[in-house]
Amino acid sequence: MIEIKQLAKKFKVENPKKLSEQEKKDPRLKGRFFHSVQDVNFSCNTGQVLGLLGPNGAGKTTTLRMLSSALKPDSGEILIDGQDVVKNSILARQKIGFLSGSTGLYGRLTGRENIEYFGTLHGMSPQAIKDKIEELAQLLDLSTFLDRRSENYSTGMKQKVSIARAVVHSPKVVVLDEPTTGLDIMATQTVIDFIQTLKNQQTPVIFSTHHLDEVKELCDTVTVIDEGTTKYNGDLSSFTALANGSLHHSFLTTIGKG
Amino acid sequence: MWLVFRKEIKELLRDRKTLFFMIALPLLLFPLIFGGVAYFSGKAIEKAQTKTLKYAVIGAEYAPMLSAKILETNDLSRINTDLKQDNETGIKNLVTSEAVDFVLVIPATYSNDILNTGQNTLNLYLNDAGLNMVQRRLNKVIDDLAEVNRDQAFRTLGVNDTIQKGLLDPIVVKKISTADKREDLGEKIGGLIPYMIFILCLQGAMLPAVDIGAGEKERGTLETLLISPIPRNQLVLGKFFTIAFAGVTSAMVTVGSLFVWGVVLSQGMAIELITEFMGAISAVDFILMFAMLVPIVAIFAAVLLSMSIYAKSFKEAQGYMTPLVFIVIIPIILAMLPGIKLEGVYAWVPLMNVALAIKELIKGTMDYMALIPIFLSTTAIAGVLITFCIYWFNREKVLFR
Numbered sequence: 039m040i041e042i043k044q045l046a047k048k049f050k051v052e053n054p055k056k057l058s059e060q061e062k063k064d065p066r067l068k069g070r071f072f073h074s075v076q077d078v079n080f081s082c083n084t085g086q087v088l089g090l091l092g093p094n095g096a097g098k099t100t101t102l103r104m105l106s107s108a109l110k111p112d113s114g115e116i117l118i119d120g121q122d123v124v125k126n127s128i129l130a131r132q133k134i135g136f137l138s139g140s141t142g143l144y145g146r147l148t149g150r151e152n153i154e155y156f157g158t159l160h161g162m163s164p165q166a167i168k169d170k171i172e173e174l175a176q177l178l179d180l181s182t183f184l185d186r187r188s189e190n191y192s193t194g195m196k197q198k199v200s201i202a203r204a205v206v207h208s209p210k211v212v213v214l215d216e217p218t219t220g221l222d223i224m225a226t227q228t229v230i231d232f233i234q235t236l237k238n239q240q241t242p243v244i245f246s247t248h249h250l251d252e253v254k255e256l257c258d259t260v261t262v263i264d265e266g267t268t269k270y271n272g273d274l275s276s277f278t279a280l281a282n283g284s285l286h287h288s289f290l291t292t293i294g295k296g
Numbered sequence: 297m298w299l300v301f302r303k304e305i306k307e308l309l310r311d312r313k314t315l316f317f318m319i320a321l322p323l324l325l326f327p328l329i330f331g332g333v334a335y336f337s338g339k340a341i342e343k344a345q346t347k348t349l350k351y352a353v354i355g356a357e358y359a360p361m362l363s364a365k366i367l368e369t370n371d372l373s374r375i376n377t378d379l380k381q382d383n384e385t386g387i388k389n390l391v392t393s394e395a396v397d398f399v400l401v402i403p404a405t406y407s408n409d410i411l412n413t414g415q416n417t418l419n420l421y422l423n424d425a426g427l428n429m430v431q432r433r434l435n436k437v438i439d440d441l442a443e444v445n446r447d448q449a450f451r452t453l454g455v456n457d458t459i460q461k462g463l464l465d466p467i468v469v470k471k472i473s474t475a476d477k478r479e480d481l482g483e484k485i486g487g488l489i490p491y492m493i494f495i496l497c498l499q500g501a502m503l504p505a506v507d508i509g510a511g512e513k514e515r516g517t518l519e520t521l522l523i524s525p526i527p528r529n530q531l532v533l534g535k536f537f538t539i540a541f542a543g544v545t546s547a548m549v550t551v552g553s554l555f556v557w558g559v560v561l562s563q564g565m566a567i568e569l570i571t572e573f574m575g576a577i578s579a580v581d582f583i584l585m586f587a588m589l590v591p592i593v594a595i596f597a598a599v600l601l602s603m604s605i606y607a608k609s610f611k612e613a614q615g616y617m618t619p620l621v622f623i624v625i626i627p628i629i630l631a632m633l634p635g636i637k638l639e640g641v642y643a644w645v646p647l648m649n650v651a652l653a654i655k656e657l658i659k660g661t662m663d664y665m666a667l668i669p670i671f672l673s674t675t676a677i678a679g680v681l682i683t684f685c686i687y688w689f690n691r692e693k694v695l696f697r
Contacts, residue, residue: 050693106523109692131525142516146310147303155303159524187310203520 040105040211040242041081045114046266047100048073060095066266074100076266078114082211082242082259087233089257090246091289097266098246099138102215105244106136118210132160135209139216141200145189149180149199152188153206160207167206174202177235178228194225201232212236214245218252230256250285254278262292269293300526300534301541304508308542314503318542322496322550327557344429352377352390355402362402365437372433391421398422398430408445411452478576482659487632489658490651492554493547493589494628495621498596500546502617505539505597509604510613513695522695529686532601536682540597544589581657584667588650588657591674595646596624598681602688608697631655638666646677 048071066073075097082088092098103109105116107130116123123130143152150171157167175181178198183191188199205212218226233256236243253260260277262270270292281287308314348371356363367374375396379386387399401419422430450460512518600617607613627648636642638652649670656662688694
């Protein structure tokens with residue numbers, strides 16, 4: 039399981055004139071620092087899917103980037119199976135599979151080479167990589183295009199290979215940052231099916247999204263973040279119960295706009 | 297680290313655009329440029345030399361012998377004119393309107409007997425802008441006559457051959473150079489070689505640098521790479537070596553192509569000159585030149601990679617790199633200037649000292665001990681820049697702009 043406790047991250051404002059009107063009004067702007075994430079807490083158990091919700095600019099991506107170890111938190115803890123990974127980013131990278139909606143592939147490499155490269159970076163043996171790719175190709179239906187250059191892939195193919203690449207090292211936790219944003223219906227379905235598979239394999243999944251129907255379909259627990267702070271933590275049924283069964287209203291209620 | 301390097305090189309080799317600029321262009325472009333320039337300039341000179349020129353002579357009656365000699369010349373065709381000596385505007389118009397290529401005005405005082413008249417001055421009106429061989433072709437005729445008149449005068453005065461020579465050239469300074477051919481040629485073209493190699497290295501490294509820094513950001517692959525469990529410094533070094541390798545390869549391909557095509561296109565004497573020149577430079581000097589280039593390429597690669605990773609897009613990265621070329625060019629151009637030597641303050645200007653050292657190596661006049669501080673200082677700069685690059689790659693502000 040994965041636990042996040044009192045996570046916080048601030049960014050230095052280099053040029054206050056460049057801030058947008060909305061950012062200037064944001065209470066998180068204090069002096070020369072923008073406190074993007076102030077106090078985020080949640081946890082996700084084995085076999086659970088956690089949906090991370092929040093308006094644009096709430097701090098979702100920053101939170102997930104800290105989870106993935108791309109950004110270093112200013113304070114707080116990230117525990118995977120009880121181990122603090124903030125102090126040991128290499129450990130975090132081995133245990134977490136991360137995929138964002140804006141992830142790309144190396145266009146001049148084939149899908150297989152893309153996956154192999156990251157497998158090797160994870161220190162896997164060629165045989166282990168080969169076996170894993172075989173397994174993922176079955177699962178995600180990659181075999182027809184895996185050996186073609188990825189620059190010619192459709193969005194759906196790219197997303198499938200990106201998924202395979204993110205989990206080639208069999209991570210303990212999978213973190214997805216808006217994995218369906220910008221995808222068509224079929225590609226979206228691929229992602230949803232994949233999350234379902236992970237769930238069946240008892241791998242905890244944390245994903246951020248703006249699509250409440252995905253939350254309804256997949257999530258066991260819901261976390262709502264607004265202005266860098268956790269506003270809601272609870273299971274799906276209690277979240278739904280916040281406002282007459284409409285998830286949209288439940289969401290607005292949690293951020294105090296319902 | 298080599299894992300990153302191998303992957304980047306693989307990607308680079310599959311990029312037709314980069315390959316084209318790095319390899320095909322120098323291989324094909326140089327013969328085209330050299331061949332083209334040689335062909336067209338040759339044509340133009342040949343045309344200027346053989347084209348029949350139209351001309352007019354005013355005052356031909358004062359110098360019948362000269363006039364007749366010019367008339368005899370095959371590729372000069374005389375046009376008759378009524379213009380008088382004092383009508384300068386008219387004469388100029390004649391040339392400007394392209395009715396004639398030149399007008400020769402002979403003064404009434406002209407005489408072949410220079411003992412009586414002294415020096416004769418003829419006025420030649422022509423459009424001297426642009427390529428023309430008017431004066432040279434005319435001089436061929438006139439010089440003959442001038443010599444005959446001079447000899448005649450000497451004879452009249454009873455001056456013997458030895459005194460004639462003395463009168464014409466009272467003091468002659470005979471030059472005996474202690475510089476051998478290598479030093480002489482090295483001084484003339486030695487500055488050009490580091491200039492070319494530096495710029496080529498920089499240019500060759502630029503495209504891959506943009507691709508593996510800003511390109512990763514733009515394509516969205518950087519974040520995934522950063523969260524793979526490879527230490528950041530190895531990631532940077534992998535990319536750094538790719539850029540350096542590309543720079544060196546590109547420069548070597550270009551220089552190689554230049555050399556091969558230069559030998560192929562230039563014939564006879566030029567080949568002898570080049571082979572003799574190249575043969576005079578020892579293998580040790582070649583190795584030293586290459587060794588001096590190593591820290592330079594490292595400096596370029598580190599700076600390019602830092603710029604590239606800071607940029608948000610290809611376009612931004614290219615924007616940062618263009619001024620870099622100018623910054624690099626300045627010390628090298630200074631090093632090309634005649635009279636600038638590897639001494640005093642110049643020995644401590646980065647890039648410039650290496651350019652000067654390479655020039656000295658080509659000339660064969662290098663003080664090998666002086667190479668040590670240059671090599672060490674350049675290597676130190678390269679080391680600092682690589683360290684900065686690694687530090688830069690650890691900055692969240694740089695990676696997630």
